[in-house]
Amino acid sequence: MLSETEIVVRYQETDQMGVVHHSVYPIWFECGRTDLIQKAGITYGQLEKDGIMLPLLGLKCRYMSPCYYGDTVIVKAGVKDMKPARIIFRYEIFRKGGIKPAASGETEHVWANRQLKPVNMKKYHSDLYQLLNNIFMQGENFEDE
Amino acid sequence: MLSETEIVVRYQETDQMGVVHHSVYPIWFECGRTDLIQKAGITYGQLEKDGIMLPLLGLKCRYMSPCYYGDTVIVKAGVKDMKPARIIFRYEIFRKGGIKPAASGETEHVWANRQLKPVNMKKYHSDLYQLLNNIFMQGENFEDE
Amino acid sequence: MLSETEIVVRYQETDQMGVVHHSVYPIWFECGRTDLIQKAGITYGQLEKDGIMLPLLGLKCRYMSPCYYGDTVIVKAGVKDMKPARIIFRYEIFRKGGIKPAASGETEHVWANRQLKPVNMKKYHSDLYQLLNNIFMQGENFEDE
Amino acid sequence: MLSETEIVVRYQETDQMGVVHHSVYPIWFECGRTDLIQKAGITYGQLEKDGIMLPLLGLKCRYMSPCYYGDTVIVKAGVKDMKPARIIFRYEIFRKGGIKPAASGETEHVWANRQLKPVNMKKYHSDLYQLLNNIFMQGENFEDE
Numbered sequence: 001m002l003s004e005t006e007i008v009v010r011y012q013e014t015d016q017m018g019v020v021h022h023s024v025y026p027i028w029f030e031c032g033r034t035d036l037i038q039k040a041g042i043t044y045g046q047l048e049k050d051g052i053m054l055p056l057l058g059l060k061c062r063y064m065s066p067c068y069y070g071d072t073v074i075v076k077a078g079v080k081d082m083k084p085a086r087i088i089f090r091y092e093i094f095r096k097g098g099i100k101p102a103a104s105g106e107t108e109h110v111w112a113n114r115q116l117k118p119v120n121m122k123k124y125h126s127d128l129y130q131l132l133n134n135i136f137m138q139g140e141n142f143e144d145e
Numbered sequence: 146m147l148s149e150t151e152i153v154v155r156y157q158e159t160d161q162m163g164v165v166h167h168s169v170y171p172i173w174f175e176c177g178r179t180d181l182i183q184k185a186g187i188t189y190g191q192l193e194k195d196g197i198m199l200p201l202l203g204l205k206c207r208y209m210s211p212c213y214y215g216d217t218v219i220v221k222a223g224v225k226d227m228k229p230a231r232i233i234f235r236y237e238i239f240r241k242g243g244i245k246p247a248a249s250g251e252t253e254h255v256w257a258n259r260q261l262k263p264v265n266m267k268k269y270h271s272d273l274y275q276l277l278n279n280i281f282m283q284g285e286n287f288e289d290e
Numbered sequence: 291m292l293s294e295t296e297i298v299v300r301y302q303e304t305d306q307m308g309v310v311h312h313s314v315y316p317i318w319f320e321c322g323r324t325d326l327i328q329k330a331g332i333t334y335g336q337l338e339k340d341g342i343m344l345p346l347l348g349l350k351c352r353y354m355s356p357c358y359y360g361d362t363v364i365v366k367a368g369v370k371d372m373k374p375a376r377i378i379f380r381y382e383i384f385r386k387g388g389i390k391p392a393a394s395g396e397t398e399h400v401w402a403n404r405q406l407k408p409v410n411m412k413k414y415h416s417d418l419y420q421l422l423n424n425i426f427m428q429g430e431n432f433e434d435e
Numbered sequence: 436m437l438s439e440t441e442i443v444v445r446y447q448e449t450d451q452m453g454v455v456h457h458s459v460y461p462i463w464f465e466c467g468r469t470d471l472i473q474k475a476g477i478t479y480g481q482l483e484k485d486g487i488m489l490p491l492l493g494l495k496c497r498y499m500s501p502c503y504y505g506d507t508v509i510v511k512a513g514v515k516d517m518k519p520a521r522i523i524f525r526y527e528i529f530r531k532g533g534i535k536p537a538a539s540g541e542t543e544h545v546w547a548n549r550q551l552k553p554v555n556m557k558k559y560h561s562d563l564y565q566l567l568n569n570i571f572m573q574g575e576n577f578e579d580e
Contacts, residue, residue: 011324011334012166012317016159016214016483017551022491022542023157023465026458027302034301044301045360048451056457059496066490066551069161070335107457116452116501156469156479157462161338162406167346167397168320171313172447179446189446190505193306201312204351211345211406215480252312261307261356302458304451306504311447359451 002140003036005075006096009067019066025103026059029091032077033107036089040135042128052125054109055116057086061105065095072096079136084122084129086110090142147285148181150220151241154212164211170248171204174236177222178252181234185280187273197270199254200261202231206250210240217241224281229267229274231255235287292430293326295365296386299357309356315393316349319381322367323397326379330425332418342415344399345406347376351395355385362386369426374412374419376400380432436574438471440510441531444502454501460538461494464526467512468542471524475570477563487560489544490551492521496540500530507531514571519557519564521545525577 007028015021037044047054067073073093080090088108092101111121121129152173160166182189192199212218218238225235233253237246256266266274297318305311327334337344357363363383370380378398382391401411411419442463450456472479482489502508508528515525523543527536546556556564 008321008324010317011160011320012168014161015156016161016163017488017490018161019490019551021157022494023458023461025494026461027300030301030458031298034298043360045358053452055452055454055501056496056498058498059457059460059494061491061494063491063493068335070333116454153466153469155462156465162343162345164345164406167349168313168316170349171316172445175313175446176443179443188505190503198307200307200309200356201351201353203353204312204315204349206346206349208346208348213480215478261309301450302456305446306449306451306453308451313447 001036001039001136001138002076002078002142003032003039005032005035005077007031007073007075009069009071009073011069014069019068022061022063025061025063025093025105026107028073028075028093029077029089029105029107032075032091033089036077036079040132042132050125051114052121052128053112053114053116054087055112056107057110058108059105061103063103064100065102067093067095067102073102078141080106080142082133082136084111084120085118092142146181146184146281146283147221147223147287148177148184150177150180150222152176152218152220154214154216154218156214159214164213167206167208170206170208170238170250171252173218173220173238174222174234174250174252177220177236178234181222181224185277187277195270196259197266197273198257198259198261199232200257201252202255203253204250206248208248209245210247212238212240212247218247221287223286225251225287227278227281229256229265230263237287291326291329291426291428292366292368292432293322293329295322295325295367297321297363297365299359299361299363301359304359309358312351312353315351315353315383315395316397318363318365318383319367319379319395319397322365322381323379326367326369330422332422340415341404342411342418343402343404343406344377345402346397347400348398349395351393353393354390355392357383357385357392363392368431370396370432372423372426374401374410375408382432436471436474436571437511437513437576438467438474440467440470440512442466442508442510444504444506444508446504449504454503457496457498460496460498460528460540461542463508463510463528464512464524464540464542467510467526468524471512471514475567477567485560486549487556487563488547488549488551489522490547491542492545493543494540496538498538499535500537502528502530502537508537513576515541515577517568517571519546519555520553527577
């Protein structure tokens with residue numbers, strides 16, 4: 001499954017180089033991740049209320065071409081890999097109308113409880129784990145790199 | 146009482162106008178507020194652990210001259226007024242070495258409990274209220290405008 | 291004239307109080323301002339290319355009730371007052387479906403050239419000034435406070 | 436060469452998980468990078484004035500343990516590799532007093548001109564390239580992973 005999120009670049013997101021600052025892309029990834037989870041029929045807020053947190057273990061981002069104030073960008077998000085201990089999301093960011101991604105990236109998260117301690121999600125919430133696995137891993141997805 | 150906090154301008158804080166974005170100043174105010182409270186012998190983190198929250202009711206900022214990447218700024222912070230229901234902090238921001246403030250502002254906060262419900266601080270934590278009142282209102286302060 | 295902008299609250303915009311951090315509201319105001327200017331038939335990016343900058347002189351914000359991750363907010367923006375030297379925008383922020391604003395505010399801007407020096411906009415770009423004045427001041431607007 | 440930068444965690448940098456949001460670490464990396472370049476005897480602002488820009492190609496971050504409001508963190512920064520086309524910085528972030536890093540990361544940058552077009556830095560500014568190479572690559576550095 002893939003989601004698409006449209007984001008209008010904010011003036012505040014630019015820097016004195018005249019482009020969107022690189023630290024904004026992880027925030028856009030997060031917007032995409034929120035929408036992807038929602039598209040799976042659950043909200044990230046609900047996950048947190050159920051005591052399931054997804055703190056980051058890792059972040060990778062590649063910047064291919066800049067984004068500008070005035071642009072609308074599309075964030076594509078999908079799940080690259082899902083295990084009982086971890087989940088990896090993948091993202092591509094396009095300037096609206098563009099064919100090649102302006103940026104791409106990955107975030108790796110650990111399944112954790114409210115105290116941010118790692119849990120084995122398959123045991124902790126086995127039904128939900130199976131459900132999410134079925135939903136995220138079916139249908140359209142990013143091609144292997 | 147007044148506190149002084151030194152902050153090195155971050156590249157991320159600039160925008161495509163080549164100056165520090167106006168939304169950064171409230172964050173700098175907050176850095177000053179953190180230091181002021183610490184100077185009073187308590188930490189804001191401790192207040193929160195004691196169930197005392199200070200959500201904002203109001204924010205004002207005047208921008209007199211821009212700040213730039215490469216600048217170090219000084220945030221002066223003090224308490225303008227303190228009541229059982231509310232507290233008003235005042236701030237002045239100087240580019241290091243500058244005589245006139247580059248910006249000034251105020252934040253008005255309500256004393257609240259963990260659920261963010263307003264409390265009468267004089268009843269809720271009377272000793273602490275008296276203590277903070279004594280500390281904040283003594284010594285050097287901003288002149289009346 | 292009034293514009294309406296829909297914004298999905300970002301996880302990154304929350305703080306450890308569990309609500310949207312107060313420094314985010316000026317950024318949302320800016321999103322509304324961008325849309326309002328666009329609704330007037332011009333883009334803020336185009337203004338900058340024409341050498342017209344709008345640095346802030348002042349910012350005011352009132353926080354009536356918190357916004358949360360999971361909320362969609364509506365930013366209403368309009369021009370409160372426009373003079374050859376300055377322009378004041380006004381904003382109201384609603385949680386989607388809400389009747390009372392969660393926050394409101396104003397930003398005061400100086401008309402400036404590329405070097406951020408104040409200009410008399412009526413002389414600097416008289417046609418554009420007249421045009422914007424006509425557009426912004428007609429139709430629906432916020433009631434006087 | 437390694438630099439060390441001390442940063443006081445800002446309340447605004449936390450999220451509703453009660454920890455510093457992951458998108459803040461690239462900003463802290465940038466603070467470290469600014470200081471490292473300054474320690475080499477030049478400022479990043481001066482590089483930009485000389486028409487040398489350092490837009491990002493890539494960003495990596497590993498999150499080992501959370502940082503909290505109330506923490507002071509130390510950002511260690513160094514140059515991992517430097518070529519005429521690219522430069523890679525490396526970072527480690529420690530909670531003050533901590534022995535193991537709370538996070539680590541890398542940023543890869545392209546040497547570019549004012550128009551953000553890649554340049555061969557050895558030809559574009561050969562003296563400066565040699566100078567920076569000598570400075571960054573001597574003395575203390577991160578161990579190879």
